[in-house]
Amino acid sequence: AHPHHISTDARRIHLSNQQRRTDATAVGSLLLHLPNFLCSLFVVGLVSAFFGDFALVVILLWIASGALVFHRPTESALARHLLRLRYPTPQERAKLEPVWREVTARAGVEGRTYELWVEDSDSLNAVAAAGHIVGVTRFAMNQLPNGELAAVLAHELGHHVGGHAWSGLLGYWYALPGRIAWRVxxxxxxxxxxxxxxxxxxxxxxxxxxxxxxxxxxxxxxxxLPLLILGVPYALAAVGRRSELRADEHAAALGFAPMLAAVLDKLHRQEQYTQAEVTARNGGVPVEEGALSRLLSSHPDHHTRLHHLQPYLQPQRPY
Structure with a gap:
């Protein structure tokens, strides 16, 4: 058996009283989106002026539209058209659900709250979106040992239980009118x-x-206020990197640290392969990533993520 194979035999699940929370990174994301929200509110206010007496109604309807982030049909449309996900086939579901049950059992989370989706991609990736979506690539599902697949799913579950997924999407939704106005x-x-x-x-x-x-x-x-928006992308990227570390810690705390470290190594090799291809197309000259590009990166680098996993990878001392 593969060293990262885990048993997924049926077991009793102890559900935690607190299924979700809003951690510091989720709160930070919401606060950082506030300038974007206010600019969008200004834009919506200008547009609503064309509706005369119904201007306030238009503004209130736009504010209430944020509830669509948690609306299941809207989430499904988001998964299909924006994230390019699909429902798993019966064979894929038979492979995913036992692993998902193991992850949610360890976390004390009701697994049926979330929906498993699949992306037809040959790269190693996964996504947590909106309020209930957990997506994984076909490559990760078919090529990873089930323990490493569990680590990937536990990481995405960490984004959900920490509030990262819904807060990020809510901030993006309310920033849309301002973004559209800027492009126009x-x-x-x-x-x-x-x-x-x-x-x-x-x-x-x-x-x-x-x-x-x-x-x-x-x-x-x-x-x-508009000047603050210039720095918002960098601050949001920093919060995003922190949320990735929080999700890593969530997976590691469930006992998946060695498996997650192996997944990170595979991701690192995948990135190195992509960089080598870019270098080859550039005539053998390496393409260096600029300082601003690094500041805008939504994920920490490989070594930072491994460093934060070290406490979970150290052998436990007997008492």
Whole structure:
């Protein structure tokens, strides 16, 4: 038997009183999305002005729409169309469910609360999304020993029980109007700039002054709040890296630390292989990752994750 094979025999499940919580990283994510939410609220407020007496109703409906994050049909649509997931086949379900029962039994969590989905991908990956979705790639399901698959699922369960999945999606949802408005403004500014070039330097200067004046007026009116948005992606990435470490610790605390370390090694080799391909396409010259790219990374590097697993990998001293 593989050293990372685990027994999945049926056992009694002791359910914890606290099925979910909102840890510090989930709270941090929500707070960091606050500037985006306020900017989106401003955009929705401007749009709602076209509805006259129903303007307040439009704003309230948009605020209430955040409940869709926990709406099962909406989650299913999200899984299919955005995450490219599908329901597992009966054969896949027979492989996944015993492992999932083992993971949730160790965690004291009601496994039926969540839905298992599959991504048709030949890479090693998994995802926790919305309030109830746990997705895993076909490669991870078929190529990993069941103990390592359990470690992957336990990691994703850690994102759910810690509140990382729903808080991240909720923040993204409320940031959408602001994102859309920014893209529209960017596209209009680009078109205006190209048109102004036909009128020479005077036209370009006029467009630059107009856009700059609007930007300054917006920043001044909102007490500099839009400037905070420039730093939000970096802060959210830092919180995201912390949530990954929290999910790793959740899986390790359930007894899957050696299996998770093996999965991280495989992920590291997968990344090295991808980097080698990029280097080969670049004529043998390595493509260095910039400092800003590292700050925007949503996952900690391989060595950081292994370092945080060390306390769980050390042999326990007898008392």
């Amino acid at each position: 403004l960017k596209a209009v500014s680009t078109v205006a700039f190209h048109v102004s070039k036909a009128f020479g330097c005077f036209g370009v200067a006029f467009v630059v002054m107009l856009v700059g004046g609007l930007a300054f007026a917006t920043v001044s009116t909102l007490y500099g």
